[in-house]
Amino acid sequence: MRLLRSHLLLLLLASSAAGSLLRTVPEEPSTISSGGGGGGGGDALYCDSWRLSVETNDAGPWTRIPARCIAFVDEYMNGERYASDSEVIAGEALAFAEAVEVAGDGKDVWVFDVDETLLSNLPYYAANGYGSQDFNETSFDEWVYLSKAPALSASLKLYTELQALGFHMVLLTGRAEVQRNATEQNLLFAGYGSWTQLILRGASDIGQTAVLYKSKKRAELLAQGYRIHGNSGDQWSDLFGSPQATRSFKLPNPMYYIS
Amino acid sequence: MRLLRSHLLLLLLASSAAGSLLRTVPEEPSTISSGGGGGGGGDALYCDSWRLSVETNDAGPWTRIPARCIAFVDEYMNGERYASDSEVIAGEALAFAEAVEVAGDGKDVWVFDVDETLLSNLPYYAANGYGSQDFNETSFDEWVYLSKAPALSASLKLYTELQALGFHMVLLTGRAEVQRNATEQNLLFAGYGSWTQLILRGASDIGQTAVLYKSKKRAELLAQGYRIHGNSGDQWSDLFGSPQATRSFKLPNPMYYIS
Numbered sequence: 345m346r347l348l349r350s351h352l353l354l355l356l357l358a359s360s361a362a363g364s365l366l367r368t369v370p371e372e373p374s375t376i377s378s379g380g381g382g383g384g385g386g387d388a389l390y391c392d393s394w395r396l397s398v399e400t401n402d403a404g405p406w407t408r409i410p411a412r413c414i415a416f417v418d419e420y421m422n423g424e425r426y427a428s429d430s431e432v433i434a435g436e437a438l439a440f441a442e443a444v445e446v447a448g449d450g451k452d453v454w455v456f457d458v459d460e461t462l463l464s465n466l467p468y469y470a471a472n473g474y475g476s477q478d479f480n481e482t483s484f485d486e487w488v489y490l491s492k493a494p495a496l497s498a499s500l501k502l503y504t505e506l507q508a509l510g511f512h513m514v515l516l517t518g519r520a521e522v523q524r525n526a527t528e529q530n531l532l533f534a535g536y537g538s539w540t541q542l543i544l545r546g547a548s549d550i551g552q553t554a555v556l557y558k559s560k561k562r563a564e565l566l567a568q569g570y571r572i573h574g575n576s577g578d579q580w581s582d583l584f585g586s587p588q589a590t591r592s593f594k595l596p597n598p599m600y601y602i603s
Numbered sequence: 604m605r606l607l608r609s610h611l612l613l614l615l616l617a618s619s620a621a622g623s624l625l626r627t628v629p630e631e632p633s634t635i636s637s638g639g640g641g642g643g644g645g646d647a648l649y650c651d652s653w654r655l656s657v658e659t660n661d662a663g664p665w666t667r668i669p670a671r672c673i674a675f676v677d678e679y680m681n682g683e684r685y686a687s688d689s690e691v692i693a694g695e696a697l698a699f700a701e702a703v704e705v706a707g708d709g710k711d712v713w714v715f716d717v718d719e720t721l722l723s724n725l726p727y728y729a730a731n732g733y734g735s736q737d738f739n740e741t742s743f744d745e746w747v748y749l750s751k752a753p754a755l756s757a758s759l760k761l762y763t764e765l766q767a768l769g770f771h772m773v774l775l776t777g778r779a780e781v782q783r784n785a786t787e788q789n790l791l792f793a794g795y796g797s798w799t800q801l802i803l804r805g806a807s808d809i810g811q812t813a814v815l816y817k818s819k820k821r822a823e824l825l826a827q828g829y830r831i832h833g834n835s836g837d838q839w840s841d842l843f844g845s846p847q848a849t850r851s852f853k854l855p856n857p858m859y860y861i862s
Contacts, residue, residue, distance in 0.1 A: 401851075428649065
């Protein structure tokens with residue numbers, strides 16, 4: 345033990361940050377930072393951890409945000425953080441895209457989900473408890489038919505940049521075919537244009553999980569000769585399943601979960 | 604955005620019904636929250652977004668943390684947030700585990716990675732720039748042979764709780780077979796015990812990516828009749844690949860990336 349400690353001391357002295365190491369090395373069998381969750385950070389600390397677990401899919405399927413996190417989600421979505429998170433992820437997508445060799449035959453595509461990816465339904469969710477209430481299909485469909493959802497700014501910028509790089513846009517949404525006109529109208533209103541395909545759920549897709557439906561549609565795209573370089577979506581069910589894009593980009597969404 | 608927010612406030616005051624949304628929607632094509640990344644939040648805002656993109660794997664392969672994020676990662680790791688994030692994820696893992704029917708034949712297993720999952724190398728990384736420096740295998744191996752890494756508190760608690768539920772523990776690490784004794788000694792020092800298998804990289808595994816090596820080992824476990832219910836790791840390469848556990852749990856690690 346003493347020998348080990350002196351070795352550790354040598355390691356400390358050799359390092360450029362010995363001071364901070366001294367603080368953290370335990371004398372006895374020990375653990376790192378117990379009790380952080382209850383250490384006074386309260387709802388903000390818990391809710392930020394809950395949000396991470398949602399974004400990493402650790403939380404698994406869930407139906408409503410925790411009641412104690414409503415104010416947190418409000419602040420996250422309407423403050424700087426949601427925009428910043430979206431921008432950093434879009435920047436990483438663009439950095440990847442810039443390294444792709446685009447053939448120029450119209451077959452190099454990027455797949456985008458629609459809701460909470462290209463379009464933001466934040467106005468609707470702000471009026472409906474930020475995901476703390478049970479999903480109300482009737483009132484959400486009323487919102488969809490208004491065709492007034494704004495663009496997610498980082499996605500609109502990425503969309504335009506990808507088009508400038510020569511990628512073609514495929515929009516793959518869980519919305520139903522009956523909502524095609526309203527969706528197209530909303531996308532144009534928000535500033536999107538010139539997509540190659542807008543794929544909505546047809547009669548035979550209704551009732552399938554998003555993972556199954558979207559994987560099937562990606563397979564059809566490959567069968568049509570498209571090369572799917574990137575896939576951007578706010579749900580893991582936009583991205584998981586086979587076949588996948590070369591790179592998948594999970595956008596933040598702490599308001600709802602789709603399996 | 605400020606305009607949108609004031610409209611939303613009106614909306615909230617007026618009614619929660621979707622019909623009133625008509626009044627609150629922007630009149631012109633609009634976007635949600637432009638410019639958040641440069642809106643004065645500075646390094647903390649950027650680094651928190653960078654961290655999310657790492658945890659969601661949006662960042663893709665990376666070698667060093669951004670230089671501007673060293674202080675952020677220090678504070679994240681040593682403050683309440685790392686502990687809280689780890690605890691919330693461990694809680695979600697336990698909630699899943701409690702719903703599993705354990706047969707009692709010793710074949711119901713949970714796979715744990717070792718570094719930054721069961722054991723914390725935070726003392727080492729605190730002395731070496733929190734991942735801002737190139738990885739130095741020699742000095743890291745010296746640290747490994749000290750066998751003094753503390754437990755990650757949330758993982759030790761989960762490990763013990765899973766054993767109480769009847770799960771058997773399989774430890775699957777990228778460490779080399781030559782480090783078996785030091786690793787066992789460290790695990791025992793940190794409070795872990797009674798694992799079923801500790802799997803390290805053998806001669807034939809050296810040079811393989813972690814995804815390939817760990818998937819292969821999970822396949823061998825299935826071939827041995829084990830049922831892999833859960834898999835906890837701080838790298839996506841601990842969790843991706845086939846076969847997978849029924850549920851995978853990504854633990855936080857903003858200090859390094861392993862492909």
